[in-house]
Amino acid sequence: MLDEHDRDGAWAQNRSTGAERAKPRARKTSKAVKAEASTGSARSRDAADRPTRKEAEAAVRTLLRWAGDDPAREGLRDTPARVVRAYEEFFAGYRTDPAELLARTFEEVEGYDEMIVLRDIRFESYCEHHMVPIIGRAHVAYLPRHRVVGISKLARLVDAYAKRLQIQEKMTVQIADTLQAVLQPKGVAVVIEAAHQCMTTRGVHKPGVAMVTSRMLGAFRDDATTRREFFALVGGGGAQAPTHG
Numbered sequence: 001m002l003d004e005h006d007r008d009g010a011w012a013q014n015r016s017t018g019a020e021r022a023k024p025r026a027r028k029t030s031k032a033v034k035a036e037a038s039t040g041s042a043r044s045r046d047a048a049d050r051p052t053r054k055e056a057e058a059a060v061r062t063l064l065r066w067a068g069d070d071p072a073r074e075g076l077r078d079t080p081a082r083v084v085r086a087y088e089e090f091f092a093g094y095r096t097d098p099a100e101l102l103a104r105t106f107e108e109v110e111g112y113d114e115m116i117v118l119r120d121i122r123f124e125s126y127c128e129h130h131m132v133p134i135i136g137r138a139h140v141a142y143l144p145r146h147r148v149v150g151i152s153k154l155a156r157l158v159d160a161y162a163k164r165l166q167i168q169e170k171m172t173v174q175i176a177d178t179l180q181a182v183l184q185p186k187g188v189a190v191v192i193e194a195a196h197q198c199m200t201t202r203g204v205h206k207p208g209v210a211m212v213t214s215r216m217l218g219a220f221r222d223d224a225t226t227r228r229e230f231f232a233l234v235g236g237g238g239a240q241a242p243t244h245g
């Protein structure tokens with residue numbers, strides 16, 4: 001029997017729209033499809049062996065008992081359901097296809113061929129080693145070739161990869177490579193600065209530390225002037241530690 005989540009949740013909705021989605025996906029270039037495979041399509045993990053909502057809630061009750069508390073006491077009674085709902089939010093990226101977010105592009109740009117930079121895109125991600133937040137900012141830039149994408153889509157692209165279990169290096173590469181493969185611009189630059197709560201609230205306990213990662217492709221990798229212009233526009237690209245986390 002399907003649990004409540006399977007019947008009504010985004011998960012079920014996602015599976016039921018699979019057929020409609022097949023058409024636009026079929027029109028993708030082979031490069032885009034390859035990028036999707038290498039960057040981990042959300043739907044590839046739509047496995048039939050996903051636990052039910054009830055099983056996930058039971059796992060939270062086990063952790064509450066492990067922490068030393070009583071999941072049956074009044075204050076904790078609804079906690080497993082809340083935690084599972086929170087997980088749906090934290091890990092929404094698994095149900096998003098990053099390449100699809102960039103499918104709509106605009107070509108009427110009057111020959112605009114300068115750098116496009118979206119800086120300070122705040123994101124919340126989750127460390128795949130400790131399952132605690134990674135909070136930071138991403139700066140995303142590209143040098144267009146004939147077409148541009150709606151700027152909100154760059155922020156959505158960051159979220160599609162952030163809302164998963166991550167390490168920062170992987171997330172940086174995934175964002176840059178997807179943008180490059182789908183839009184095929186002259187180059188892409190991604191810089192991410194973030195605070196890892198696994199380093200602040202546990203373990204080594206070092207607040208105020210920022211991890212900075214970058215990925216430069218095409219003109220940003222080959223041309224020092226382009227790279228310099230990018231770093232000037234994003235304010236040094238990571239000299240400043242994030243104030244949150």
Ligand SMILES: Nc1nc2c(ncn2[C@@H]2O[C@H](COP(=O)(O)OP(=O)(O)OP(=O)(O)O)[C@@H](O)[C@H]2O)c(=O)[nH]1
Pocket residue numbers: 127128129166167168169196198199203204
């Ligand atoms: N390179 C990289 N390391 C990360 C990231 N997030 C967390 N880590 C590190 O992953 C490592 C996991 O190390 P382990 O020794 O297996 O785990 P641990 O015993 O909990 O390590 P400590 O955090 O040092 O207590 C730690 O050094 C974390 O700081 C990330 O995004 N990139």
Ligand SMILES: [Zn+2]
Pocket residue numbers: 127128129130131132196198199
């Ligand atoms: Zn961690």
